[in-house]
Amino acid sequence: MGNGTSAVVDAAQRARVAAADLAPLARATKDAALHAIAAALENRTAELVSANADDVARAADAGTSPAIVDRLTLTAERIAAIAADVRHVAGLPDPVGEVLRGSTLPNGLDLRQVRVPLGVVGIIYEARPNVTVDAAALCLKSGNAVLLRGSSSAYSSNTALVAVLRDAIAAAGLPADAVQLVPGESRDSVTELMRARGLVDVLIPRGGASLIRTVVEGSTVPVIETGTGNCHVYVDAAADIDMAVDILVNSKAQRPSVCNAAETLLVHRDIAARFLPRALDALADAGVTVHGDPAVLAAAEASGTKAAVIAATDEDWATEYLSYDLAAAVVDSLDAAVAHIRRWSSGHTEAIVTSSQPAARRFTQLVDAAAVMVNASTRFTDGGQFGFGAEIGISTQKLHARGPMGLPELTSTKFVVTGDGHTR
Incomplete structure (x- = not known):
């Protein structure tokens, strides 16, 4: 040696x-x-x-x-x-x-x-x-x-x-x-x-x-x-729009360089026309650039938002930006949101915003992640915030330890x- x-x-x-x-x-x-x-x-x-x-x-x-x-x-x-x-x-x-x-x-x-x-x-x-x-x-x-x-x-x-x-x-x-x-x-x-x-x-x-x-x-x-944190916020059809905007902006922009910051927004099609104009303007105010799918790009153009919105690629869905960037897509259902998350998530933190208890229950049952948030920011996945006092890291695996x-x-x-x- x-x-x-x-x-x-x-x-x-x-x-x-x-x-x-x-x-x-x-x-x-x-x-x-x-x-x-x-x-x-x-x-x-x-x-x-x-x-x-x-x-x-x-x-x-x-x-x-x-x-x-x-x-x-x-x-x-x-x-x-x-x-x-x-x-x-x-x-x-x-x-x-x-x-x-x-x-x-x-x-x-x-x-x-x-x-x-x-x-x-x-x-x-x-x-x-x-x-x-x-x-x-x-x-x-x-x-x-x-x-x-x-x-x-x-x-x-x-x-x-x-x-x-x-x-x-x-x-x-x-x-x-x-x-x-x-x-x-x-x-x-x-x-x-x-x-x-x-x-x-x-x-x-x-x-x-x-x-x-x-x-x-x-x-x-x-x-x-x-964990790397490719974290998602899903805004359900039954979401309170004011709450959803607040949770999204906090999840993305409160401190974008950390693993529990949101990297992708998923919006149910039934609420997209009402939610996206508000959300895009709020993200713009926070300095966030949105990488949107065709439905998000169309909503941005129709609403005349001041947000910077560019076309998303598959690479965007896989990216942990750690910056003022956010991928965004419109999905047809809660199950479609779950399917997207299953494909692209790193298993760190996933969030749903909804006033529907059945929707919340189904999301928490189907999503496989160390932490699943219901009507709360992804930024809460943290040892101090969970009341543990301190943490050595946030585990995204399943053996022995998971989460903070x-x-x-x-x-x-x-x-x-x-x-x-x-x-x-």
């Missing part, structure tokens, strides 16, 4: 030892470590801002877009907010040890299924250095060791952050190796992490579609796929069976 390979394997082996030490720790011990992390972030803010400045300067020199540079940047205010988030995680219930089900069997055996940590969690993520701290805090609270592989664009920031985290948890009595930055800046280190089956228990990719696809397709370690992943989703279970000399 080359140096990069052995360094990654060595880090994973040390994480495995640390995970075994973390698993039995009491909540108070873990919470004390999280409070120590928050204090250390605040006390070493100048050091962190200085390290981050190196990354920001490199990104600017490379011609990186202002939006990405902004996501990369750490300020004193942002570090204070990150520290507050860590304290918030400390205040959340500890999932470890929770009994999910239990019974006394007819033969007298006592059976309990309890939550336990996953073990070693690898996180592969892009530019945002705040993810370094968020992921570490959530993993520690749930009793897991974490291997962090951020993007090379944030390497100086992440190196400094992980140094602060390790010092803080070591001072609080936790193994420093419970939090590690995966060694190396090359793609080789990512590949080694993805192939560390038996040392790493699960990988969670956080980032764009291409990163997630690379990890899902190339990893021998089990992967929890966090809070602390319970960072655990597995074990069965504890207690007998009194029982033999079979």
